[in-house]
Amino acid sequence: MAFISPTILALRRDPRLLKLPPYLSALCIFIGVVWLCLLPLNEYSRHTYISENALLPGQVHTYFGGSEQNVFNAYKYEIQALVGKDQKAIYEKLSDIFESANLRPARQKYEYHAAGTTYSGENVYAILHAPRGDATEAIVLVAAWTNMDGDLNQSGVALALALARYFKRWSLWSKDIIILITGDSRAGPQAWVDAYHDEHTSFFVAPLPLKSGALQGVVVIDNALDHRFESLHIVYDGINGQLPNLDLFNTAVSIASGQLGIGVSLQRMWKHNDSYQERLQTMLRGMVSQGLGYSSGPHSSFIPYHVDAITLQAVGDGWQDEMAMGRCVESIFRSLNNLLEHFHQSFFFYLLMQADRFVSIGTYLPSAMLVAVNFTIMAIALWIRSGRPPAPKVASTMPEKEKTEMEIVQKDGMTAITPKENLTILERQLFLPVALVVSLHFLGVIPLYVFINSSRNTLPSCFLLFTFLNLILPTVLATSIRRHTPLTPQHHLLLQSISLLVLGMFLATLATLNFSLSLFIGLLSTPLTFTGNPFSSSVDAKDVFPSNARKYISTLVLQLLSPPVVVWAVCYIWGADLGETLAEAAFGWKVNGLWTQVVVWCVWWPAWMIGGVLVN
């Protein structure tokens, strides 16, 4: 140690060290991306396993079948007959069916307003009391009346009702079973779970007349098909990228594929033959869905309440009938019934790349962290530079070396002679940069507010207007600032430093909460690290202000990667309607408590705006 430290101390003043950060930042980004691409390899991902021993998936014999098929068929006819009827008729029929199974039905009305649209409906549910239970724990079986695509979930609802009748006969349930038929797939479950925890806004969402204990697990049945299905598609993403415990997913996979021989797919990867590309694609799809954080099914609303939930969706045309799906649900419920504790054993942070392969947070987190760290490194470098006076002019014609001015320093009774250059500290003019960064972060509230509260019809035009405004806003801002106070090179450095510091800090924090969102925002903002002049070593105007060519390229890159342009591009690539997407986001904010747009408008957009001001 003792031999190394003087070397390091000597290096501290080395001008070469200040040239290093841009390369280091680029290296961080590069390693971060490569790291992500390595994850699907066998060496870096792991086979899934059941961590909670109590679950014992697939260890029970399932009996759902036989004459239950006739009951199921009858319920399906009843539900098909209800198409186009009003809520009252639906409630009456459902409560009839619940009552015939000796279950007491209850209903809950809800109404949400988002993006100028009203989402209203009614949830009908019944609680099957655990025969020997004491109402402390419950598991929920959900079937939405219409699924995520808006189709009538005919087989799903009929199956839930038939299962309710079948479950009632068993005496082995240790937890209450709540059979919930929600009005739709997004607002209904949210209204129900909010009211269950008394977190609803009572003006629009009615309280629940019947309640049970703590929710331990949720399984959603989604089967809108009128024919036999081929495989089960398991959807597991929650709001804001939160995920259910991996044990629940594993239980479903091991029961479906291991016990019942039903194929399992995830993230809409209908064909998956375990190649590297397909693993990577599955993982990236999972990350996109996690990053956007929207509701991907009725189960999504439960996850923020720390209730683990998944959706089983029947897909394809094959030879599996609804009874097989019913047996799958039965077996999952028997496993959940075994649980002594709340799900806690397995991972809550993971990326799945196949039904039986995953990477855990310890393995994937460095990727997003490295991307976030690149901003911090650059921010620190810029801070140091902002305090360094310009290098003394080196006379080109005079070969003789000017003598360095020395100064005598006395401290603690000791005396030392040091070059004067090392001792001069340039005072940092902090007010303007800090004020600008803070105010821009608060200004992010304006687009956030506008896009949340506009109606569905005005959203596309609003967004178009905003995109054009956003195009010229950095220039306008830069000129208006310059008109009042000239931006010194130090201001430039400090502005970029503080902005990058805040961005790096936000993204590093976000990486632990929503890895994918942090990574995507991080990658989209990487140009911000290299705008301005990343190779300057002090507050020298020549060093700091980039050349014109560089300026134009930077401006072009920044404009191409501005938040509104990225939104347009994403909508174009996925073939999504822009208005629809924005209305979705507004709905997510109002109903589900979706935070993605907050990150976009209050973290990414201000950082981008400062980058734009700097290149102008």
Place this chain on the structure above:
Amino acid sequence: MKRFSCILLSLLLGLLVSADPDYKELLNLQPLNPASLLASFNFWSNASLQSYEQQHFKYIPRSLGQILQHAKTRELHLRFTTGRWDDESWGARPWGGTKEGGTGVELWAWVEADSDAGSFARWVTLNNALSGLFCASLNFIDSTRTTRPRMTFDPASSVTDASSESLFLLHGTLPREVVCTENLTPFLKLLPCKGKAGIASLLDGHKLFDASWQSMAIDVRLVCPEDRSECSIEMEQTVDMVLDVDRSKRPRDNPIPRPIPSENLQCDQSKPYAGNEACYPSDANLGQSWTVAEIFGRPIQGSCLAGDPHSQLRDSVCINIPHEREVNAYGDVVETKNAAGTSRCFAIPASKPFEIVLSHIGPQTFNDVSQPSLHASRSFTGHGQERGGVQTLLTNPSTTSSIEFVYFETLPWFMKPYLHTLSARLATSSTTSPDIIQETFYRPALDRRRGTQLELLVSVPADSTVILTYDFDKAILRYTEYPPDANRGFDVAPAVIRLLPPFGNESSNSQAPVYIRTSSLLLPLPTPDFSMPYNVIILTSTVMALAFGMIFNLLVRRFVGADEVEGWNLAALKAKARGRVTVLLDKLLGKGKEKKIQ
């Protein structure tokens, strides 16, 4: 013949009153619509205080009696309860809720002592002894789980002598305790016939613990007549259970509820799709029919204490069902029907198995269930690991009269309620009404020493629902304080509600009190990952080892300036070596010289 039996019966009833045997047992069967059956077993025994104090035990079991005497317990109430009473379908609770406890084990007793501390010491003695007797974790009722209710319980003993001033009421609950066969066996052993004969022979663990709701109760109390001439000790053992008739009728060797063959399905043939492999079930209201042997697995094995002259009077089976229903009893039995037309009783024959059959022939009618005078449900609100809230809905179904009751809650110390957030409002309004909570008794918790005790005197107006809410904080426990399976959460004992007699009807104080208990709650607390302590231990050990190594190194090593070290200078080393060599050579040569000189 019928008239004769009536005369005989009245004679017998007269005898029953006059003879007043010291032991009685009664089984009350009440079919509940649609497919449940409430079976209430009651065993009553009696002994004079004199004989009890002289340790002369006959029907009162010696094992329990001696424990009570040792712990100076005047009155004891012990409850083992599992499941939940579904008052929406089953109506009011049996015995007015006085013979049931909250989920798990509940115990309260009046103990004679000189002081609070003395009473607690005796209470601990009592708990430890009962814990051994009933194979229950009663010894875990420590100071944090013990409360001293003020308004909720009144002594059932009709004694108010001078010593009552030194009586202390203590109450404890174990909501997490699982009630099972090991508690039933000692319970049955306290009976004179040990469950071998009489109605107790129906108490089979398989059936009792398959019930939808079940409660076992033991009450011991001192009863004195008005003139205090001859006090006696009364003990009552009660078992109530609600059986699911369909489930109980399943044969024991084939208990799995497989789907029934499709040809046996009861289908609604009026549906347009009927028959097309689709069957809309229409079997909901088929009524119920059973035999005692079907439901309980065996018939009643004769009468308990058959040799006793009063045996015919001691035990009887009653079934609460309208007279138009056909009930057949097999064996040499005497049947009594009550005048109201709602129940009939049978005396159990002395030594023969006895069987009752509720026939499926005839109208499937049931007695109307009496509606409970209050519905109570309690649940947690909010989520997260830091704080939460409790919400209790109290509904008064009566359209004419308001209802007053005592709401008693004990909370564990790690659930810290904020009393200022306690509010009661009508469900129809959003503001707090001050006249709902009339009196509050609050004893705050002390960390790790005692729990919160909250007793409220609440009044609910007619035909309305009161919402009682308060907020609480969750404490963080030390990691050794977590129980096994810590992630399950912590059980919070049910609230006890004691209904007070209607206002202006004070004279009816003598009428039996009515109790209601809410279900227990599961409180999730912030729980550490229990692999964490080991990681922490490993990490801290490593850091400690490194720190120790460095400091030790610094302390033990002698530091010398680089210029002070001569030995390692090459020139010095050379010079030194040369000097040594010279000295050596000198010695050798010098000696030689000397020799030469010599």
